[in-house]
Amino acid sequence: xxxxxxxxxxxxxxxxxxxxxxEDMTLNIGPQHPxxxxxxxxxxxxxxERAFDVQPVIGYMHRGYEKLAEVRTYPQITTIVxxxxxxxxxxxxxxFITAAExxxxxxxxxxxxxxxxxxxxxxxxxxxxxxxxxxxxxxxxASPLFFALRERERVLDLLEGVTGGRFHPNFxxxxxxxxxxxxxxxxxxxxxxxxxxxxxxxxxAMDRVLEVCxxxxxxVAGNEIILARTKGVGVIPVDxxxxxxxxxxxxxxxxxxxxxxxxxxxLPYDELDWNVVTGTNGDCYDRWWxxxxxxxxxxxxxxxxxxxxxxxxxxxxxxxxxxxPKGETYVRAENPKGEMGYYLVTDGGNGPYRVKIRSAxxxxxxxxxxxxxxxxIPDIIAIMGSLDFVLGDVDR
Amino acid sequence: xxxxxxxxxxxxxxxxxxxYTMVRTIFKPKKYLATVNYxxxxxxxxxxxxxxxxxxxxxCTVCMLCARNCPDWCxxxxxxxxxxxxDKPGGRIKVRNKLDRFDIDYALCMYCGIxxxxxxxxxxxxxxxxxxxxxxxxxxxxxxxxxxxxxxTVPDQPELEK
Numbered sequence: 001x002x003x004x005x006x007x008x009x010x011x012x013x014x015x016x017x018x019x020x021x022x023e024d025m026t027l028n029i030g031p032q033h034p035x036x037x038x039x040x041x042x043x044x045x046x047x048x049e050r051a052f053d054v055q056p057v058i059g060y061m062h063r064g065y066e067k068l069a070e071v072r073t074y075p076q077i078t079t080i081v082x083x084x085x086x087x088x089x090x091x092x093x094x095x096f097i098t099a100a101e102x103x104x105x106x107x108x109x110x111x112x113x114x115x116x117x118x119x120x121x122x123x124x125x126x127x128x129x130x131x132x133x134x135x136x137x138x139x140x141x142a143s144p145l146f147f148a149l150r151e152r153e154r155v156l157d158l159l160e161g162v163t164g165g166r167f168h169p170n171f172x173x174x175x176x177x178x179x180x181x182x183x184x185x186x187x188x189x190x191x192x193x194x195x196x197x198x199x200x201x202x203x204x205a206m207d208r209v210l211e212v213c214x215x216x217x218x219x220v221a222g223n224e225i226i227l228a229r230t231k232g233v234g235v236i237p238v239d240x241x242x243x244x245x246x247x248x249x250x251x252x253x254x255x256x257x258x259x260x261x262x263x264x265x266x267l268p269y270d271e272l273d274w275n276v277v278t279g280t281n282g283d284c285y286d287r288w289w290x291x292x293x294x295x296x297x298x299x300x301x302x303x304x305x306x307x308x309x310x311x312x313x314x315x316x317x318x319x320x321x322x323x324x325p326k327g328e329t330y331v332r333a334e335n336p337k338g339e340m341g342y343y344l345v346t347d348g349g350n351g352p353y354r355v356k357i358r359s360a361x362x363x364x365x366x367x368x369x370x371x372x373x374x375x376x377i378p379d380i381i382a383i384m385g386s387l388d389f390v391l392g393d394v395d396r
Numbered sequence: 397x398x399x400x401x402x403x404x405x406x407x408x409x410x411x412x413x414x415x416y417t418m419v420r421t422i423f424k425p426k427k428y429l430a431t432v433n434y435x436x437x438x439x440x441x442x443x444x445x446x447x448x449x450x451x452x453x454x455x456c457t458v459c460m461l462c463a464r465n466c467p468d469w470c471x472x473x474x475x476x477x478x479x480x481x482x483d484k485p486g487g488r489i490k491v492r493n494k495l496d497r498f499d500i501d502y503a504l505c506m507y508c509g510i511x512x513x514x515x516x517x518x519x520x521x522x523x524x525x526x527x528x529x530x531x532x533x534x535x536x537x538x539x540x541x542x543x544x545x546x547x548x549t550v551p552d553q554p555e556l557e558k
Contacts, residue, residue, distance in 0.1 A: 075465070076465070076508075079467050079506050079508035143413070150430045153430070160441075161554075164446045168507065168508070170509060170510075193556045194557040195442075195443075195444070195555065195556060196554060196556060199557060222406075222409075
């Protein structure tokens, strides 16, 4: 490059001030970024290496489930709510079905409740194992992915063996779990109870899950780089977490023992011996650690629950065409991602009048502008990944 | 855990895990291999797996319950009434519903299984078969003869836990 005389004169006249005024840049992350767990777009104003004014742009995956639910019957809605948080499809059904049962004042048989509990905890293990797989990957470690996803596949096989679906089980019915397979009065009725060998396979799978937790503990928590990138990064204090409506492991990592499984008695959790895991600092590492401990707690819960599954029917007596009487209720449950609630308004028909879905990821994501204020650009991915949201759960 | 170690020791530890796992998998593939070589080796899905819906044309009475209960209305049914002559002279003429068209659009299907569940005559079954992907979306529409062919793949249901 040749420099002409004008440029040289121009360069000589440039005076550099002590405080360098740099121009802000707008950085656009997503909507198609692998670490955004779906289609989330972040618009950040970047000053050097620091990000300010991070605005999440959501809605790319809006499917209108609240509206769709208004024109469908109760059994049909179960298939829709499966797809809200697809990583733990089974856990989404529970609060919705419980809400309808609450309005109908229906007593669910204990065996069905235990089956629900076991499968919900399996869904929680699957969801947290996906986090165990994806979070180190976002930080640049590829091998935990294979450890975690291998074990998740075994747990998903168990879920599929009972329900018939890996991701979208559609197994809950009002009054219990799916009773029969061809409800035909003519020939055979295939009862959808637990298949033979389920207890044995579950025990083996839970042992493996506990084993892989130790492996992951060793692999991830023993890695200096991951510790350097997560410890003290993205600290969310208790009051901020509470004011943004965080729930689930994200809130518990900040030190609040808020667990709806202990507070709301929608499933027989109080008959099992387990602890609520809480972190101390509320940083990215604690959120990772909380989820790892929750996998262990869930595995222990399942091990206890399969010893205590009572005998009996798996569905209460319900009419063939289910009509829920007029009423309204709000039922919340502890999803793997946090608090999931359904505000259900019914008008006596065979479909609801209005369903408002409170999904955990939406509230968890709302803290992003606060948490990313002044964060380094590499930390954007670390903080965003540690909140563990699924965009299907955000946009619905 | 966060105490400083010798620089580079983590690398060797990682290499050791890699080597150990690799040797383990090579010598005991049955126990440690987590994947299968798909088109050559196939995994058997569980008996309850919701793969494809099979239709028993004889059992179907064109009651349309499945089409009405489908959450995304992907079942198309047409039928007509048919008179069956009486078995013996002077008997009553029976009227039966005959199936003309039974299409399931698998491009739309959500695999929820409600149609199988509501069928009062046991005409629909789940088969764990999964290899029916198509290059054209329109070919995902399975007609009644194709659905009848799936009936051969319907397995017996598993034994229940005692």
